[in-house]
Amino acid sequence: MRIAVDVGSVRIGVARCDLHGILASPVRTVSRSGDQEGLRELAEIVAEYEPIEVLVGLPRSLDGGEGPAALSVRAYCGPLVRAVRPIPVRLVDERLTTVTAHQVLHQAGRKSKRHREVVDQVAAVTILEAALDAERRQGRPPGEIVPDPDSEKQQGAHPDANVDASTQEGM
Numbered sequence: 622m623r624i625a626v627d628v629g630s631v632r633i634g635v636a637r638c639d640l641h642g643i644l645a646s647p648v649r650t651v652s653r654s655g656d657q658e659g660l661r662e663l664a665e666i667v668a669e670y671e672p673i674e675v676l677v678g679l680p681r682s683l684d685g686g687e688g689p690a691a692l693s694v695r696a697y698c699g700p701l702v703r704a705v706r707p708i709p710v711r712l713v714d715e716r717l718t719t720v721t722a723h724q725v726l727h728q729a730g731r732k733s734k735r736h737r738e739v740v741d742q743v744a745a746v747t748i749l750e751a752a753l754d755a756e757r758r759q760g761r762p763p764g765e766i767v768p769d770p771d772s773e774k775q776q777g778a779h780p781d782a783n784v785d786a787s788t789q790e791g792m
Contacts, residue, residue, distance in 0.1 A: 624648070624667060625676040625749035626701075627715065627741050628694045633659060634741025636749045637670055642756070645749040647742035656700065664704040675705055676764070678715030678748040699770040706769065713752045713764035715744070 623642065627634035635648040648670075651662045667675060677698055680690040687695075695712070702710045755763040 622670060622672045623674055623676055623749065623753075624670055624672045625678065625713075625745045625752065626663065627678045627744035627748055628697050629653065629741055630690075630693065632741045633663065634743070634745035635663070635666055636742060636745035637672065638749055638753060642753050645746045645753065647739065647746055650739070650741050656697070660700055660704040663701065667705045667708055672708060674709045674711050674762075675701070676711050676713050676749060676752050677701065677767070678744070679712040679764070680715055698767045702767050702769050703771065710767040711762060711764045712767055713748060713755075715748045715751075 622640050623638050625636045625638075625645070631653055633651040633653055635651060636645050637648050638645045648666060651659050651666075653659045663675075677694060679687070679694055682688055698710055698712065752763055
């Protein structure tokens with residue numbers, strides 16, 4: 622089971638999938654006014670659903686570059702990692718998910734004025750579906766794990782701090 626979040630400047634859409642990673646469903650929209658409250662609410666959602674990881678949409682440009690929105694999401698991920706640890710956080714490409722979410726809502730007959738209420742949740746569902754599809758195609762999870770910012774500060778403290786856990790298994 623995984624949780625996906627679409628981090629916007631005002632709201633955060635949250636979605637989850639079933640235990641088999643087949644069906645993605647919206648959970649709720651979290652307000653981002655006062656990041657601490659939003660982080661607390663996300664931590665409660667993660668504690669409730671107990672996912673194996675949290676996927677965060679990284680809004681890249683069409684050419685794959687990262688602009689201000691992507692930098693904002695990356696900055697948000699440090700506090701998010703702290704709030705949900707020990708659950709890992711993974712950044713995944715979310716190009717065009719909000720556009721897709723608006724199209725889905727329009728096709729469902731939802732009036733444009735009412736999109737704002739649920740578009741972030743639908744975007745999170747789209748992020749999750751794309752990540753699950755990519756994992757099935759590639760045989761491995763897409764994206765990049767967000768390092769724990771507190772662990773990075775301590776890496777120089779112990780000689781084994783930079784050794785990957787998979788490397789240690791063979792030792």
